[in-house]
Amino acid sequence: MSSLTTLEAGQAASARSKKRLTAFLFVVPLLVFILLTFVAPIASMLWRSVHHPAVAELIPLTLTELQRWDGKTIPDAPTLDAFAQELHGLNKVRLSGKLAEEFNRALAGMSSVVKSTARKVGRLKPEELQAQGAQTLLKAHGNWSKPEVWNAIRRAGQVYTYDYYLTALDLELDPENGIQVREDTQIYLQLYSKTLNMALVITIFCALLGYPLAYYLAGLPENRANLLLVLVLLPFWTSLLVRTTAWIALLQTNGVINSFLLGIGVIGQPIEMLYTSFATVVAMTHILLPFMILPLYSVMRGIDPSYLRAALSLGARPIPAFARIYFPMTLPGLSAGALLVFIISVGYYITPALVGGTDGQMISNIIAFHMQRSNNWELAAALGSLLLGLILVLYWVYDRFVGASNIKLG
Structure with missing residues (x-):
């Protein structure tokens, strides 16, 4: 058994x-x-965002020589000769432009210095290069006699670096004072702040517009509610580019809205609405509104309306009864919709690029700029990593004070 x-x-x-x-x-x-x-x-x-071996691969001998440099005066002759020889070789294989690009990221204005120096060093014959390499380098441009230039080169040659995170936070590393705030350009922290503010405004507008509509849909019979819900879902069946382009036609100087306001005499001249933060907020509110309505509708549909009727029958006034009984039961849907809209709007790219212009751009547009135009993928990766970390911190704060377990999509 x-x-x-x-x-x-x-x-x-x-x-x-x-x-x-x-x-x-x-x-x-x-x-x-x-x-x-x-x-x-x-x-x-x-x-x-932390791995950048480009300079180390282009001038390995120079970086080896710079390891024994004290960093206070210009490097010695062997170091300058090594750099002249490597610059001569890079000029032959047409890679001096790549080195110039890397140096320019480390120290602004070095691109033209490297290119002009590479042309002068490239004219030297092998025997002249060995005898006159260091002198030719120093005569080519005065920057090669500055210790701060060689400090920047040595730092740019590090394979693993956190410099791009410093740049993304508007900081820089000074050889004497350590990490300090950048004095020349401070744009990224302002863009992060601007992005968060615009995302918050978009979330609030979506909540103000979506909550009454979801409440109205939840109170309708199921067949009528489903029919109207199709209109809510209709934007998902339309191309994002088409919806954004439609707002361009509406908001431009000679667009529909300005023409209508001029026609009825409300304004005397067209209002500049396109290529502003206002245009970004309006267009993104329209695009992200369904992400607020659907969670709210799903939660409201499951609330028994007899709770509110019972409160009214016991003598409660409509507004206090709604605020104390109905509204708290809709918080899971409202929090889910707010979280969806906020996170999506923080990383949005297409709509701010098309209707926002310079004033309405967000941090995602700068990330795309560094990836597509400046070809600074490392800085773009650092900016994206900080944005990811920021979202995780906000989610942690939300979970701490509201509770992620309270999020419901239906």
């Missing part, structure tokens, strides 16, 4: 193992998809 029981237990355990394996095999494609499209890009971004 005991052996039969042991056999049945083994068969049951084997069956459970097969079910777990089958379930895992069904989940494997999803795990691979998440790994390739979510985890791997984020890991690559974090890695690229």
Whole structure:
């Protein structure tokens, strides 16, 4: 009898193992998809924000020589000769422009210095390069006689660096004073603050517009509510580019809104609405409004209306009864919608780029600029990593004070 029981237990355990394996095999494609499209890009971004071997690969001998430099005066002759020889070789294979680009990121204005010096050093013959390399380098431009230039070169040659995070926070590393606030340009912290403020404004507008509409839909019969809900979902079936372009036609100087206001005599001249923060907020509120309505509607649909009727029948006034009974029950949907709208709006790119102009751009537009135009992927990765960290901190604060378990999408 005991052996039969042991056999049945083994068969049951084997069956459970097969079910777990089958379930895992069904989940494997999803795990691979998440790994390739979510985890791997984020890991690559974090890695690229601190790993930058470009300068170390271009001038390895010079960086080796700079390791024994005291950093107070200009480097010695062997170091200058090594740099002249490597610059001569880079000029031959047409990589001096790449070095100029890297140096310019480390110290503004070095691009033209490196290019002009590379041309002068490149004219030297091998025997002249060995004898006159250091002199030619110093005569080519006065910057090569400045210790701060060589300090910047040595720091740019580090394979692993946190300089891009300092730049993203409007900080810099001074050889004497350490980390300090950048004096020349301070733009990134202002952009982060501007992005958060605009995202907050968009979230508030979506809540003010979406809450009454969701409340109205939740009070309708199911067939009518479903019919009107199609109109809420209609923007999802329209191209984002088309919706944004429509706002351009509405908000431009000779657009529909200005023409209408001029026609009825409300304004005497067109109002500049396009390519402003106002245009970004209006267009993004329209685009993200369904993300607020759907969670609210899902939660409101499940609230028993008899609670509010019972409060009214017991003598409560409509507004206090709504505020004390109905509104707290809708907080899970409101918090879910607010979190969705806020996080999506923080990282939005297309709409601010098309309707915001310079005034209405967000941090995502600067990240795209460094990736597409300045080709500074490391700074773009650092900016993106800080944005990711900021979102995680905000989510942690939300979970601490509100509770992530209270989020409900239906």
